[in-house]
Amino acid sequence: MTILIYAGAGGVGGYAIQLGKELGLKVFTTVSLSNYPWVQSLGAVIAIDYRAEDVTKRILEETNHEGVDFIFMIVAP
Numbered sequence: 001m002t003i004l005i006y007a008g009a010g011g012v013g014g015y016a017i018q019l020g021k022e023l024g025l026k027v028f029t030t031v032s033l034s035n036y037p038w039v040q041s042l043g044a045v046i047a048i049d050y051r052a053e054d055v056t057k058r059i060l061e062e063t064n065h066e067g068v069d070f071i072f073m074i075v076a077p
Helices: 011-022 033-042 055-062
Strands: 002-005 026-031 046-049 070-072
Touching (some): 002 011, 033 046, 046 055
Parallel strands (some): 002 026
16 A cells, blocks of 8 residues: 655654554655655655656656555645
């Protein structure tokens, strides 16, 4: 199972990444490029630079066009 966590480098997002990993989920997160190492150290498998990439397109590419099972969005779109 997979989860997309928006704003993974923030306080709540960082906890959500760790919880997702602990639950055995494959964790995707949105983050700025400078925070890639941080979120990956927390357990994110795929970090998506929301400033440079289309998040939906990247998720579909990474999941064989299946999408993710869960989305955790703690920021307003």
